[in-house]
Amino acid sequence: MAPLCHSVGPSLRDTTSSSLSWFFWLLSSHPNVELNILKELETIRVRYGKKIGETYSYDELHNMHYLHAAISEALRLYPPVPANKKTCLNDDIMPDGTFVGKGWEVSFNLYGMGRMENIWGKNCFEFLPERWFENGACKQESPFRFPAFQAGPRICLGKDMAYKQMKSIAASVMESFEMEVESKDKVPEFVLALTLRMKNGLPVRVRKRCVDENN
Numbered sequence: 001m002a003p004l005c006h007s008v009g010p011s012l013r014d015t016t017s018s019s020l021s022w023f024f025w026l027l028s029s030h031p032n033v034e035l036n037i038l039k040e041l042e043t044i045r046v047r048y049g050k051k052i053g054e055t056y057s058y059d060e061l062h063n064m065h066y067l068h069a070a071i072s073e074a075l076r077l078y079p080p081v082p083a084n085k086k087t088c089l090n091d092d093i094m095p096d097g098t099f100v101g102k103g104w105e106v107s108f109n110l111y112g113m114g115r116m117e118n119i120w121g122k123n124c125f126e127f128l129p130e131r132w133f134e135n136g137a138c139k140q141e142s143p144f145r146f147p148a149f150q151a152g153p154r155i156c157l158g159k160d161m162a163y164k165q166m167k168s169i170a171a172s173v174m175e176s177f178e179m180e181v182e183s184k185d186k187v188p189e190f191v192l193a194l195t196l197r198m199k200n201g202l203p204v205r206v207r208k209r210c211v212d213e214n215n
């Protein structure tokens with residue numbers, strides 16, 4: 001079912017890979033965020049007695065709150081599905097009182113919503129994973145404010161799996177390698193498609209990370 005839905009709409013491979021490209025590009029100019037993620041990974045390894053390179057379990061991934069917040073923040077600024085539209089089945093009234101007639105199309109711009117001051121505050125353009133924190137954990141944002149996975153009855157069924165996949169890949173890559181992004185100060189060009197992909201991908205130089213083998 002998942003590949004079917006995402007092949008009619010955005011493809012599965014494109015959504016998760018595009019999210020990770022933007023995530024790694026954002027990290028390249030935010031070394032403090034990278035450091036916080038590495039510290040969190042070290043804490044998890046110590047807590048669960050894991051070595052670098054071992055696969056993280058579901059629970060271990062679940063407890064990576066800062067990494068979850070950093071990925072959510074990348075999805076807010078660069079949603080893999082940047083715009084979407086729906087057709088109204090019957091006459092209806094939107095929550096703000098706006099009438100929509102049967103057969104009308106309603107489109108919404110997720111890219112714009114992720115950068116609106118009245119939703120995200122004055123620092124809406126900043127990459128700030130901390131905005132997702134509440135009482136020391138990454139909060140569940142309303143999907144109507146953060147619709148990267150859509151909202152309502154047709155919300156993405158693979159949301160949880162997508163987070164687990166992205167966290168698992170990001171954690172394994174980050175703890176083993178240092179990534180040097182070639183043009184970290186320039187916003188990569190987009191490809192205008194169903195998914196928000198970078199034109200020509202993200203060129204990086206990869207170096208093995210020097211770590212204390214006991215961690």
Ligand code: HEM
Nearest residue numbers: 002005009015016080081148149150154156157158161162
């Ligand atoms: C970052 C990764 C992903 C993003 C941003 C994403 C986003 C979305 C969006 C926006 C929709 C609604 C499309 C529409 O009807 O207009 C959707 C639907 C769906 N997604 Fe994802 N998706 C992701 C990954 C995944 C994964 C990994 C799976 C499965 C393993 C999955 C399974 C599905 C399914 C089954 C639907 C259809 C739900 C329905 O119509 O009832 N998605 N996704």
